[in-house]
Amino acid sequence: MSLLHPFFLFSLLFFAFSFSSAQYNLAPCPLDFEPLLNVTTFDVNASTQCQYVIQGLRLVLATYLQSTGSFLPPINSSESCWDSYQSVVNNFTSNFNIRSDCGFETTWISEGCMNITTRSQFDAVVSQATRADIVASCNQSLENSSPCATCTTSLSNLQAVYLTGSSVGNLTDCTAYPSIYAAGFANYLGPTDPGTAKCLFNLNFASGGSGNKRRGVVIVVVVVVCSVVFLAVIGGVWVFYRKRRESRSVKREIVNIEMGLESISGSTTLIKFTIDEIRQATRNFTRDNIIGRGGYGNVYKGVLKDGSEVAFKRFKNCSAAGDTNFAHEVEVIASVRHVNLVALRGYCTATTPLEGHQRIIVCDLMKNGSLHDHLFGSTEKLSWPLRQKIALGTARGLAYLHSGAQPGIIHRDIKASNILLDEKFEPKVADFGLAKFTPEGMTHLSTRVAGTMGYVAPDGKKALMVIGENQPSLVTDWAWSLVRKGRAIDVVDNSMPELGSPEVMEKYVLVAVLCSHPQLYARPAMDQVVKILETDLPVPSIPERPISIVAEMDDIERSVSSSDMGCISSSAGYQSFTFEGQQHSD
Known part of the structure; x- marks a missing residue:
């Protein structure tokens, strides 16, 4: 009797569990797909x-x-x-x-x-x-x-x-x-x-068939009529068009571009500055006022008539055909407003006999320069609280571009020099010259390679050199090799002032490694990144990375484990990274 009782109880529980499990998934679906x-x-x-x-x-x-x-x-x-x-x-x-x-x-x-x-x-x-x-x-x-x-x-x-x-x-x-x-x-x-x-x-539905038929009839009629008219006049127009084609094409392009630029000021509150106002503010573009240089041109600091300090991004090698790219950047910046995105005050379009086409963007002056200046310049190292603030603010700005803006915007050129810092070290994402609208609001966009080589994450990241072993590697692979071994905190530069708690710093390292994962499915959306950094949400598990194209993972791990300090620099000498690790016993 004592043996039958537990057996009976076990059988009762087992069949009850099986019955409930079956009921759990047997109900028909009420949704209409x-x-x-x-x-x-x-x-x-x-x-x-x-x-x-x-x-x-x-x-x-x-x-x-x-x-x-x-x-x-x-x-x-x-x-x-x-x-x-x-x-x-x-x-x-x-x-x-x-x-x-x-x-x-x-x-x-x-x-x-x-x-x-x-x-x-x-x-x-x-x-x-x-x-x-x-x-x-x-x-x-x-x-x-x-x-x-x-x-x-x-x-x-x-x-x-x-x-x-x-x-x-x-x-x-x-x-x-x-x-x-x-x-x-x-x-x-x-x-x-x-x-x-x-x-x-963000879903496109097929339009109704009857409407398509009516539109098809209209299109056919229009095509037939236009064809008849075209054939009637083609003989006389062909000779005239052949002689005047090039000049008229250039004029048409200029008119269309100017109309596009004028539509910017008509649809926004931007100020259209004159070239004389900008010359006065920058002391005629003196070299002493240059605060930044790039492939696009120079950035000047200046003071407007009202006493406000601003920055002028002056494009070089401008032409009438290049106005389209200029109008695109102005359109992108003017369409968004966020505390972590650079604010556009106005722009300037002018043509002078000596300097030709002038295209200038006017923004608020960021007195603390760019993140690149602080990471790779001679200034004092940023403290952990400031780095945490900059990382979180940048994530918020990108999350707004991807999910908050309508339509969504993919920046495509995120790097340290494009993250500006105001007087309170609040980050501002800047330089929208390569940005792309995503009308369907997708968080991922497949396009041709764009941006600055060495920063396009993750497939185009700059190949870096581990000086100690003289082996080429990717900084993301180097960080991942430490994370795999449970040494994520070693990625952090422990010489920075005011280090944070190890738990928080490790969380940021894990998020960074996850965001730079080569597999698209593993990388979180930016709004999810913001949630993880702002709250106590755990970092999702990081899937195994495929073998690097540039270096084997064993080489990276051997480089990290064989020396107490790994110095990583770009192969072109563009910038250098130094990582100081601590000895750990196995």
């Missing part, structure tokens, strides 16, 4: 598929909220919902598993923000005035950029004030709830409206 079959943007490279999966799920959750008043499906339907979603994704791409390839846990689809699962719970957390503001901003067609920007700005404010909980696998976290709520209730057109889907979820 059919609308995603009309999405036209799933057929992309593998690096962005997980982003589309996340945005597609949020759109489906918005339709579910609209019909049921619930943000999330029941947790016992998680498995069936993933299966339903997978079947839809299979229509767009093969050999792609949502959960395994993107690292999503099964239960994440039913886990949300701050235990908010229904609309009534959401209304209890968010004030009525804020919800009314969301309706006023988002209850319109969001197809154009202006109403979309108004709506997303209101949603960002809501999330920052009321939804401050931690994320759950970056699926249905607090950053997603405002868009889901706005699409489900605030916008009268609903989540599947093409304008709403593109603005709030």
